[in-house]
Amino acid sequence: MAKTDIHCHVNWxxxxxxxxxxxxxxxxIDRVFALGWEEWDRRWTGEYELPTEDQIEASQRYPDLFIxxxxxxxxEKDVPGKIREYVKRGCKGFGECKIRLMVDNPDLKVVYRTCxxxxxPILFHMDIWMxxxxxxxxxxxERLGPVLEEFPSVQFIGHGPGWWREMSGDAxxxxxxxxxxxxITPGGRLPEMLAKHDNLHADLSAGSGLRGITRDPExxxxxxxxxxxxxxxxxxxHDRALLDAIEGYNLPEDxxxxxxxxxxRKLIP
Ligand SMILES: [Zn+2]
Numbered sequence: 114m115a116k117t118d119i120h121c122h123v124n125w126x127x128x129x130x131x132x133x134x135x136x137x138x139x140x141x142i143d144r145v146f147a148l149g150w151e152e153w154d155r156r157w158t159g160e161y162e163l164p165t166e167d168q169i170e171a172s173q174r175y176p177d178l179f180i181x182x183x184x185x186x187x188x189e190k191d192v193p194g195k196i197r198e199y200v201k202r203g204c205k206g207f208g209e210c211k212i213r214l215m216v217d218n219p220d221l222k223v224v225y226r227t228c229x230x231x232x233x234p235i236l237f238h239m240d241i242w243m244x245x246x247x248x249x250x251x252x253x254x255e256r257l258g259p260v261l262e263e264f265p266s267v268q269f270i271g272h273g274p275g276w277w278r279e280m281s282g283d284a285x286x287x288x289x290x291x292x293x294x295x296x297i298t299p300g301g302r303l304p305e306m307l308a309k310h311d312n313l314h315a316d317l318s319a320g321s322g323l324r325g326i327t328r329d330p331e332x333x334x335x336x337x338x339x340x341x342x343x344x345x346x347x348x349x350x351h352d353r354a355l356l357d358a359i360e361g362y363n364l365p366e367d368x369x370x371x372x373x374x375x376x377x378r379k380l381i382p
Contacts, residue, residue, distance in 0.1 A: 114370055115143040117377040120209075120236065120272065120318035120347030122163045123147055123171040123179070128351060130171045134178055136351050146347070146377070147171050148209040148236060149184030163209075169202055180381060182206040182236070187220035193227040200231050205381045208236030208270070213249060217256040225264045234268040234380045236316060240275035243289055254279050254302050261310045268380055270345070271303075272316040277325035279303035280336070292321065297329040304336060307343045314376070315340070318347035323355050334362045341368040345376050 118137065123130045137145050149165035156162065168181040183199035184207070185192050196207065207228050214221055216239070228235050239257075242249040253275065261269060274291040278284050282300030287293045303325075307313055317326060326333035337344060337359070348355055359372065 115374045116141060116346070117144050117146070117374045118142050118347050119146045119270070119345045119377050120316050120349045121145045121147050121179075122150065122168070122209075122349075124167045125163055126351060130167070130174055133171070133351075134175045137178060140353060140356070143374075144177075145179050146182055146206065146236075146381070147179045148182045148206075150209045150211050151184045151186050152212055153186045153188055154213050165199060165204070169199075169204070172203055180205050182208045184209060185224070187212060187214065187218070187224050192220075192223055193230075196224070196227045196231065196233070200233070204233075206234045206236060208234075209238055209272075210235055211238035211250045211273075213247075214251070215256055216251045216253065217260050221251075222260075222263075225260070225267055229264055229267045234270060234314075236270040236272060238273040238276075239271060240273055240291070241278070241288070243291065246291070250275070254306065257313075258306065258310075261306075261313055265312055268312050268314060270314045270316050270380075272318055272322065272347075272349075274321040276303065276315070277321040280325045280328075280332075292324055294324070294328055297332040304340065307340050314343050314345060314380075316345055316347045317355060317359075317372070318349035322347070323358060327358050330362075334364070337362060337364060337372065338368050341371050342376065344372050346373050 123133045147168035149168050150163040165183045171179040172181040181204050183204040185195045237251050240248045240250045241253060278293050279302045280297055282298035
């Protein structure tokens with residue numbers, strides 16, 4: 114059975130393109146979505162970015178393994194032109210979209226419209242504002258609903274702490290906790306929205322995704338089964354913790370196959 118990891122960046126975590134390719138090959142992963150992350154705010158503060166060019170280079174060196182995605186800061190000039198150019202060079206999706214703008218900001222809607230025109234899925238990182246933490250990316254879940262309805266043929270894939278914290282119905286009681294722990298209260302906005310919106314999907318990557326499906330194992334296993342058409346395996350890291358967690362749940366074969374590969378192939382064959 115083929116396996117796809119939908120969330121990777123090359124030249125990151127002190128690993129170059131070859132090191133990432135070796136990691137995925139050793140793990141038995143057949144294809145990998147290589148995402149950029151370009152954000153103006155980080156350019157001003159001198160923090161690292163993850164250039165789209167690096168992801169394209171990875172796909173040129175390992176064409177059977179890496180599928181490049183493009184990232185353009187929505188505040189740049191001629192964003193549609195830049196995205197179209199990246200698509201001509203092989204990019205198949207837009208992401209990682211991790212920008213300090215509200216998710217329904219008009220500049221972001223230019224990106225969504227362009228993705229609609231080009232048939233690109235969008236992978237976004239959502240966070241919430243917390244005292245002393247400047248990571249309020251793509252806020253928030255409430256504003257996302259109308260966006261999903263305004264762009265019904267664009268496929269959105271959610272990821273990040275501000276996204277996975279909404280697994281539980283009591284998320285609002287923990288507004289200063291990025292990674293809430295412990296049993297899940299029914300009525301979470303995230304499972305509800307995934308069930309409601311055909312064009313909304315979830316990326317299980319990073320500590321936030323892993324915690325989302327393991328903090329309450331009984332709930333987590335059932336969530337994977339109930340929403341198996343909407344969830345995709347991805348790591349955003351270089352370990353096998355998520356793979357072990359998913360395999361540890363002994364899921365029905367068809368559920369496992371959809372999460373590990375089938376769902377991502379519906380978006381990018
Ligand atoms: Zn990432």
